[in-house]
Each structure stands twice: as structure tokens, then as C-alpha cells.
Amino acid sequence: MEGNRKRIGVIGGGASGMAAAIAAARAGCAVTLLERREKPGMKLLATGNGRCNLSNRDLQVQRDYRSRSAFRLPVFFEQFGVKDTVRFFESCGLLLTERNGGLYPRSMQAEAVREALLEELKRWDVDVVCGCRIENIRRDRLFYISSGREELCFDRLILACGSAAGLSPKNAADGFALVRGLGLEMVPLLPSLVALRCEEAFFPALAGVRCAAQVELHVQGAREEVWRERGEVQLTDYGISGIPVFQCSRFAAAALQEGKRVSAFLDFLPEYAPEQWEALCGRQFRLCRDKRVLTLASGMVAAKTARVLLRLCGLHAEDPVGEETKDRIFALFGLMRRFPVTVTGTNPISQAQVCAGGVSLNEVTDHLEAKKVPGLFLCGEMLDADGRCGGYNLQWAWTSGIIAGRHAAGESGT
Numbered sequence: 451m452e453g454n455r456k457r458i459g460v461i462g463g464g465a466s467g468m469a470a471a472i473a474a475a476r477a478g479c480a481v482t483l484l485e486r487r488e489k490p491g492m493k494l495l496a497t498g499n500g501r502c503n504l505s506n507r508d509l510q511v512q513r514d515y516r517s518r519s520a521f522r523l524p525v526f527f528e529q530f531g532v533k534d535t536v537r538f539f540e541s542c543g544l545l546l547t548e549r550n551g552g553l554y555p556r557s558m559q560a561e562a563v564r565e566a567l568l569e570e571l572k573r574w575d576v577d578v579v580c581g582c583r584i585e586n587i588r589r590d591r592l593f594y595i596s597s598g599r600e601e602l603c604f605d606r607l608i609l610a611c612g613s614a615a616g617l618s619p620k621n622a623a624d625g626f627a628l629v630r631g632l633g634l635e636m637v638p639l640l641p642s643l644v645a646l647r648c649e650e651a652f653f654p655a656l657a658g659v660r661c662a663a664q665v666e667l668h669v670q671g672a673r674e675e676v677w678r679e680r681g682e683v684q685l686t687d688y689g690i691s692g693i694p695v696f697q698c699s700r701f702a703a704a705a706l707q708e709g710k711r712v713s714a715f716l717d718f719l720p721e722y723a724p725e726q727w728e729a730l731c732g733r734q735f736r737l738c739r740d741k742r743v744l745t746l747a748s749g750m751v752a753a754k755t756a757r758v759l760l761r762l763c764g765l766h767a768e769d770p771v772g773e774e775t776k777d778r779i780f781a782l783f784g785l786m787r788r789f790p791v792t793v794t795g796t797n798p799i800s801q802a803q804v805c806a807g808g809v810s811l812n813e814v815t816d817h818l819e820a821k822k823v824p825g826l827f828l829c830g831e832m833l834d835a836d837g838r839c840g841g842y843n844l845q846w847a848w849t850s851g852i853i854a855g856r857h858a859a860g861e862s863g864t
């Protein structure tokens with residue numbers, strides 16, 4: 451104890467670690483935040499394309515989060531939810547704004563979020579130590595942690611090391627190495643919110659296309675599609691990307707890891723209901739009878755996509771529509787709505803936004819204290835909880851960070 455103040459060490463100065471340090475310092479503890487990189491909160495700057503989508507007004511835990519122990523998740527959001535996040539940032543002097551439910555700093559600059567957190571750490575006298583990579587944890591009534599150079603001692607420890615998602619291997623987090631020696635059960639790590647790599651040779655011809663589409667993911671052995679999402683899809687020289695693809699990527703990653711076949715169907719005109727679509731096809735076929743097949747197709751989908759679809763249907767771009775059979779033209783229309791691709795992998799974790807998996811939620815109490823290691827708390831991406839795109843992952847970082855910080859400051863087992 452420092453005087454009679456409890457000493458708390460927070461390993462990792464990212465979103466959850468900064469939140470945890472502030473919560474523990476506000477509760478009266480002497481807090482040290484240890485960050486491996488030259489500054490805290492570096493990943494925050496890249497979030498939301500530099501705008502930091504830090505939460506979402508429309509949060510439904512079972513819909514928006516995944517975990518092998520998903521039944522444990524509601525109890526955490528009951529302790530610190532979206533409204534608490536808004537109040538927390540307001541208490542740090544940061545105004546927020548809402549776009550389609552997503553919450554952002556009013557300036558729409560991620561730097562403002564980082565700055566507000568750094569100033570709050572300063573205000574509460576948190577000792578921020580950068581360039582300090584913790585390599586070892588030893589517990590002997592107190593916690594001893596070492597960075598190679600020196601050993602530090604704390605009454606309580608909070609692990610907030612994040613994951614390797616979005617980081618070059620040089621900067622990749624190694625927090626999971628720290629927990630391995632503590633005997634905590636780990637759910638295997640997988641990249642999530644990441645682009646999918648596909649088998650088909652036509653992808654280089656589609657590279658650069660961005661279009662409104664629906665992605666339907668299918669996994670071998672599952673009776674129905676496992677995920678369906680609409681939005682802007684990006685076609686790349688290796689496969690499919692964009693938010694709808696990110697949203698289904700963790701299911702693809704998990705199935706591929708289990709050795710299952712994974713495929714997706716793209717619908718390039720998802721806004722048409724079946725009756726409207728039938729009428730539209732009939733009209734397009736009539737109207738374009740004297741036009742080139744390519745003109746018909748590129749009037750409906752992006753030109754690069756149109757060329758690939760024609761090739762797959764055995765149609766020639768320059769031939770008049772009227773010289774083709776109705777069946778062949780309608781096969782083209784069918785492919786626009788159900789374009790199959792074979793998913794062979796995901797991009798690496800360095801290009802993912804988050805990782806799925808981590809320390810099992812069964813290993814921690816409702817206050818995020820490790821059941822097997824009293825006095826040790828975990829938060830953020832180190833835990834087996836990952837969210838959809840839309841501010842849900844940062845919301846988890848604030849939720850879990852504040853809970854860990856508050857309860858590390860309290861009595862063990864409270």
C-alpha cells in the first residue's frame with residue numbers, strides 16, 4: 451500500500467486500460483499505467499477511419515456480441531452500459547455526437563478521444579509509463595511484474611493488453627503470453643472484422659468495385675445461411691471486403707479453422723423484392739433487345755462485375771440481347787442475385803479490426819477478477835468477447851475497463 455492507498459498496476463494503455471486506470475484512480479487508488487509503445491492509446495487513432503466510433507445507442511447484447519460464454523455478457527453491460535459511457539466521456543469534457551446510432555466524438559476526430567482520456571489520467575495523477583513492455587508476472591501475496599529492466603510491485607493488477615488485431619507483427623500485443631503461465635482457459639484466437647479471401651480466378655478482374663450488396667455466408671453442414679448482411683461490399687483482387695463481409699468474417703474464420711467448407715452468395719441488387727425483381731427482369735429484357743448484352747448488364751451492376759458475369763454465363767459483351775435466348779439472359783439476371791464465391795481464408799490478424807477468442811469469461815467473476823488468481827483483473831480484447839462493427843468493440847473496452855478498474859479498487863471478491 452502507498453500510505454494506505456491501494457497500488458494498482460494496469461498493463462496496457464489502450465482503450466480498456468485507460469478506462470480501467472481512470473476508474474481505479476477516481477476510486478482513490480495509486481495507479482500506474484504501463485504501456486509498451488511510445489504513447490498510450492495509439493490504436494484508438496485508427497478507429498472508425500480516424501473518427502472513432504466509440505459506442506452505439508442501439509446495443510442489444512445477444513445480437514451485437516459473440517463469445518463462447520455469451521450468457522455471461524449481459525451482467526457486464528448492466529453494470530456499465532451505453533448511457534454510462536456517454537456520462538463517462540462527458541465527465542472527461544468530451545462531447546459526443548450520433549450518426550445512425552453510432553456515437554462519435556463531436557469533432558469526429560479520434561485524437562479528441564485519446565486526448566480526453568490522457569488528460570483525465572493526468573488529472574487523477576495516474577503514473578503513465580511508456581516504452582515499458584511487461585514480460586513477466588509473479589504473484590506472491592502481492593503482484594510483481596517485470597519489464598526486463600526492473601521489477602514493480604502492486605496490490606492489484608489489471609491486464610488490458612488487447613490483441614494483435616490491426617497491428618504490424620512488430621507492434622503486435624503479447625498479453626496472452628502473460629496469462630498463459632497463470633493457468634487460465636483460453637478460447638482459441640481468430641481474426642474477426644476482416645476481409646475474406648476467395649478461390650475464384652476472376653477476382654483480379656473485379657478489383658476496385660464498391661457496390662451495395664448483400665452477403666450470405668454458408669458453412670458446410672449448416673442447414674441455413676449462418677449470416678446475412680447488407681451494405682457496401684468491396685471486391686478486391688483476392689476476395690471480398692467491406693462492412694457486411696467483416697460482420698460475417700468471424701463465423702467464416704471459425705468454420706475454416708474446423709476444416710469446414712465455407713461459401714458466400716453475393717446479391718448485387720438486394721433492394722428488389724421477388725415480385726419487383728421479376729417485373730424488372732422482364733422490362734430490362736424487352737427494353738434492351740436492340741442493345742449490347744454488356745449495356746444491359748452494366749445498366750444494372752458495375753461494369754467490371756457485368757463483364758465477369760457475362761463471361762461466367764458464356765455471353766458475349768458485344769452481341770445484341772435480341773440474339774440471345776431468354777433463358778441465357780435470365781441466367782445472367784439470376785447470377786446478379788446469387789453470385790457464388792468460395793471462401794478459402796481470412797486476411798491475417800494484422801489486417802483484422804478485432805480478434806475473437808481470448809481468456810474465457812468462465813475464468814472471471816462478474817467483476818472481471820480472475821477466479822483462480824484473486825487480485826488479478828482482465829478487460830478489453832484479452833477476454834473472449836467480440837462485437838460487430840459499429841462501436842461495439844470500443845463499448846466493450848469501456849464496459850470491461852471501468853468494471854475492472856472499479857473492482858480492483860474495491861475489496862477482492864466484491
Ligand SMILES: Cc1cc2nc3c(=O)[nH]c(=O)nc-3n(C[C@H](O)[C@H](O)[C@H](O)COP(=O)(O)OP(=O)(O)OC[C@H]3O[C@@H](n4cnc5c(N)ncnc54)[C@H](O)[C@@H]3O)c2cc1C
Pocket residue numbers: 461462463464465466467484485486487490491492493494496497498499502503504505582583584585610611612613615616617623624625802803804829830831832840841842843844845847
Ligand atoms: C483499424 C481499426 C479500426 C477500428 N475501429 C473501431 C471502431 O470504429 N469502433 C470500435 O468499437 N472498435 C474499433 N476497433 C476495435 C477497437 O480498437 C478495439 O476493440 C479496442 O481498441 C480494444 O481495446 P483494448 O484496450 O482491449 O486493446 P488496445 O486498444 O489494443 O490496447 C492494448 C494496449 O496494450 C499494450 N500492450 C500489449 N502488450 C503489452 C505488454 N506486454 N506490456 C505493456 N503494454 C502492452 C498495447 O501496446 C496497447 O496499447 C478498430 C480496430 C482497428 C484495428
